[in-house]
Amino acid sequence: MARSAEPSLVLTFLSRMGLAEAETYPLTGRFLKGRLRRAMSDSEKALVESLVESTQRYKEPARLLARGELAEQATLVIEGLVTRTIYQEGRRFIVGLQVPGDFADLNGFALKRLDHDIVTLGNTLVGFVPHARLEQVLADNPEVTRLLWFASLVDAAIHRQWILKLEQLTAPRRVAHIFAELWYRLDLVGLGRREVLRTPLTQVDLADMCGTTAIHMNRALGVLKREGIAEFRRGAVYIPDRRRLEQFAHFHPEYLYGEGGPRNAA
Amino acid sequence: MARSAEPSLVLTFLSRMGLAEAETYPLTGRFLKGRLRRAMSDSEKALVESLVESTQRYKEPARLLARGELAEQATLVIEGLVTRTIYQEGRRFIVGLQVPGDFADLNGFALKRLDHDIVTLGNTLVGFVPHARLEQVLADNPEVTRLLWFASLVDAAIHRQWILKLEQLTAPRRVAHIFAELWYRLDLVGLGRREVLRTPLTQVDLADMCGTTAIHMNRALGVLKREGIAEFRRGAVYIPDRRRLEQFAHFHPEYLYGEGGPRNAA
DNA sequence: CGTTCCCTTGAGTAGTTTCAATACTTGTGG
DNA sequence: CCACAAGTATTGAAACTACTCAAGGGAACG
Structure with missing residues (x-):
């Protein structure tokens, strides 16, 4: 510092x-x-x-x-x-x-x-x-x-978190959680990038992960974009403020068992 | 025979x-x-x-x-x-x-x-x-x-099935799936009974497993009762026709890895 | 015999699906 | 280079599913 x-x-x-x-x-x-x-x-x-x-x-x-x-x-x-x-x-x-x-x-x-x-x-x-x-x-x-x-x-443990996510969150927060988790997991293995997450995912893929229809997923992504939380464009995810994304998604990374134990992983 | x-x-x-x-x-x-x-x-x-x-x-x-x-x-x-x-x-x-x-x-x-x-x-x-x-x-x-x-x-594997269930099914089918799975698992360890399943579960417990509210769970159980698929009364589940329950719930027991491998478990 | 926990019902609101139609993007062959 | 096809993304309206708030009923336990 x-x-x-x-x-x-x-x-x-x-x-x-x-x-x-x-x-x-x-x-x-x-x-x-x-x-x-x-x-x-x-x-x-x-x-x-x-x-x-x-x-x-x-x-x-x-x-x-x-x-x-x-x-x-x-x-x-x-x-x-x-x-x-x-x-x-x-x-x-x-x-x-x-x-x-x-x-x-x-x-x-x-x-x-x-x-x-x-x-x-x-x-x-x-x-x-x-x-x-x-x-x-x-x-x-x-x-x-x-x-x-x-x-x-x-x-x-990740499966359990997906269960929790499906039990707890609405579609926009579910995708947001997917983004937050994916980013965190890529970070752990040294593949994180700043502000943009490049993936081969389509909106249909996201829908099939979140238990919604592709159409509704499209609207959910629209919410994230309007709220300035994340923008999804053909696989690329632009995230201006990571902390806001994680908050919106109720993302708590302890379940990923990153370094430092479940309490304070990076 | x-x-x-x-x-x-x-x-x-x-x-x-x-x-x-x-x-x-x-x-x-x-x-x-x-x-x-x-x-x-x-x-x-x-x-x-x-x-x-x-x-x-x-x-x-x-x-x-x-x-x-x-x-x-x-x-x-x-x-x-x-x-x-x-x-x-x-x-x-x-x-x-x-x-x-x-x-x-x-x-x-x-x-x-x-x-x-x-x-x-x-x-x-x-x-x-x-x-x-x-x-x-x-x-x-x-x-x-x-x-x-x-x-x-x-x-x-059971976690994955719960994810699938949450992604795929509406509330009545989700509880039905819980019942079908629970019955099957109890059967595997020799605790299955005929037609009635005695559990310590409340409707709130079921709701918290299915990602719905207790109120909605109550209505979902009402559907099962009206359809003659299962009746839940203070922890006891009465199931007149097991096959119908399993069909309604889209229950396929392979994921439980019962005897005989994932294909044709009892 | 009242408290507590569990269950039930109604009405209005929010979230999601479905059906239908339209547009954009990418790659391919003419 | 354009036309076309296939996959992907977007929008609107109606129907369905689930949530919330509110109120009340029933069984079990001391």
Whole structure:
């Protein structure tokens, strides 16, 4: 605060650290970043990196795993977004969203078959981890097992927050919450930008996440724009005042388990 | 089908097995019952039983663990119901429900602090498992670790279904779904009854699970009654035709991972 | 026998869906 | 370069679903 040069130096230093990590662990450098990653040893990080057998890029939306199908590998999101989707009676419902650093279907390891589809959005890079390798981790490495378990529990915490959001908020606040959460999660893994959030999302996607129709979502976004809270234009979200957005959305980031524990995450 | 005596003999045999299990493992006999329990060895069952350090009965609703508090033990539901509850801005939101055989806060083991409260409903018996014992399991027993992980992933699957339900259904169908799910889950652990479901739930509880007001919940229950789908009277749910209830609620039990895999669970 | 908690009903308002119609954007082929 | 198609976004009006405020009824417990 006193010396104006300090904060930016610290930031530079941190972002350099982040960069170095991204170079050493190009595939899994964002796994648990902003959460327990700081507590991981180099050998643990190397082990996790070695779990990825292959990678695949999808330029178009692709269904990586369908509901009920036998899962034989887990999918790590490296770039882009992946949704957990349920198709029912001709409609699509999005029940989860995964960002880089997340496993999209770690639950498939213990559950064998998923209750939902795994679908990429936009331009996405994913890594595949054969279940046999996770089996090895489970047998040999309690600490990394705990980390994987932790990651799947954070997903469950996010699910609970979505339930709360759907129980509590009207459509404009629901989208606002999506924006706030997405921004925060991208920040955690070092992908946050200032004032603008670029996503491959459409208004239909947002509607399917918020349990509203696309038409009503359009009007909800209109409210956010008129109120000066957020403007959505073909995937880009312009947010003039982050604090106002978070307040409007009743967003409290503790449930994301960012660094510093659930109390005062960045 | 051909010999009419056979099915009831089989049922008797199975229920005797269940009874025996309940005697040998009075505390944890319902853990993963109807799911992976059949695949558990006797030594695994004994190990799980030995995890419970103490039990406690609550005749009144009690908050076992508050949001943000450091969790030092996990809570196994033995009798009664336990909710995952979030209090916010003077309102209560229920984001999860646990039945006998479920851990109410297994996530507390890896997460340390919960994002929600754990609250008992009605007359409830719970068992406490110190985290230190789970630590031992994680270090020594990959197979039981996998079972615990599995259990927490089933909870996450139920969360996703609640999200779907909130996105998709109107209030009458939401409660109907609660009833259908609850009945099915009680069945899995051997607590299902014919035609009537006795619960400690009030209309306010149901409202807080469905994201509606108590008043609207009352009207939604009125619809179910008029349609002859279910009648709710002070916690007792009378269901004349289970199939009709499930159809009305769009209930598809695969997500509960009952025996036989996600495709054709009982 | 009254207090408390739980449930019920009515009327007006707010939020959301549906149906219908129109426009913008992007990419493609002529 | 234009025309066209497909996906995406926008607007209006009527119908439906849910919320709020207000009042009252019923069962259970001391």
